[in-house]
Amino acid sequence: MLGSEPDLEVAGECGTSAEALEVLKGSTVDVVLLDFDIGPEHGNDFISSARRAGYQGRFLIVPASADVRNSAIALKLGASGIFLKSDTPERLLQAIRFVGAGGIWVDQKIIQLLVDQLINGHPALEAQKFSGLLEERERNVLLGILGGLTNRKIGDNMGLTESSVKNIVQRLFGKAGVKTRGQLVRVAFEGSLGAGPQFIQPPNENGERYTAEVS
Numbered sequence: 189m190l191g192s193e194p195d196l197e198v199a200g201e202c203g204t205s206a207e208a209l210e211v212l213k214g215s216t217v218d219v220v221l222l223d224f225d226i227g228p229e230h231g232n233d234f235i236s237s238a239r240r241a242g243y244q245g246r247f248l249i250v251p252a253s254a255d256v257r258n259s260a261i262a263l264k265l266g267a268s269g270i271f272l273k274s275d276t277p278e279r280l281l282q283a284i285r286f287v288g289a290g291g292i293w294v295d296q297k298i299i300q301l302l303v304d305q306l307i308n309g310h311p312a313l314e315a316q317k318f319s320g321l322l323e324e325r326e327r328n329v330l331l332g333i334l335g336g337l338t339n340r341k342i343g344d345n346m347g348l349t350e351s352s353v354k355n356i357v358q359r360l361f362g363k364a365g366v367k368t369r370g371q372l373v374r375v376a377f378e379g380s381l382g383a384g385p386q387f388i389q390p391p392n393e394n395g396e397r398y399t400a401e402v403s
Contacts, residue, residue, distance in 0.1 A: 189277055196284065205234045212243050219268075219288045224251045224258050232258060235265045248287045250280070256301035259294075263374060269293035292370045322363070329356045330376060333369055 191198045200211035211217065220238070224231040235247055246268040249259065259270045268287045271280060272295045283293045294302075322330065325346070332342035339353040346353070361367060364375040 190281075190284075193281065196281075205237055208234060209237065209241055212238060212241065212245075217243070217245050219246045219248055219284055221248050221250050221284070222267075224249065224255060224262075230258075232261050232265055235262065235267060239266070246287050248283060248293070254295070254297040254301055256298065259298050260302065263294075268370070270295050270298045272297060290368075290370065292373050322360075326356055326360055326363075329353060330360060330372070333357070333360075334373060334376060 190196050199215040199217045200208070202208040202211060208220070212220075220243075222231045222234060231249060231251075238247075247262070247266070248269045248271055249262050249267050250271050250273055251258070252273050254272060262270065269283060269292055271283045271293060275295065286293050325348075328346055329342055332345065337345070339357065340350045342348075343350045343353040348356075357369075360372055364372050366372050366375060
């Protein structure tokens with residue numbers, strides 16, 4: 189299916205980390221599709237091995253089930269997305285292109301599990317500690333970014349101009365110590381911005397997935 193797409197080229201198909209590392213040595217690979225289980229090895233270990241070998245591309249994890257722990261570790265290691273195999277082939281193509289263009293794609297179920305874990309893992313005192321870290325407008329803009337909205341759409345929803353939203357995004361970058369939206373999303377997931385119930389909202393009733401575009 190991937191090979192039949194005019195804008196995609198399959199560089200290789202591998203069953204072990206060793207085979208995959210050989211492919212990465214001999215080809216320019218933009219996106220690696222990776223399961224958590226690679227024969228006797230683990231996908232997250234491969235991410236670390238590939239980085240040590242000098243691979244600078246992106247990883248899209250494609251697991252069979254919503255494994256929140258390994259998904260969180262993969263994102264921490266720098267994976268650009270989690271796409272469940274139960275989703276449609278058309279969505280997979282969309283996710284590959286989105287990640288290849290610099291975005292972050294996280295499946296709705298994974299988002300929900302991460303949110304639940306964050307909520308359950310932050311006691312009341314910890315929530316109070318972070319409650320003043322972001323202003324209300326900054327929290328709302330962050331939610332828009334986590335929802336994959338453009339600056340213009342976020343501004344329309346909040347009654348702000350696009351330039352005002354851009355200024356708020358820059359403030360968020362400064363507070364998080366990052367330079368891109370993708371990095372900001374990772375910081376939010378890691379909890380460095382106090383990511384909890386007041387910062388991350390669960391998927392909406394339309395079942396839309398949360399993605400984030402990188403400017």
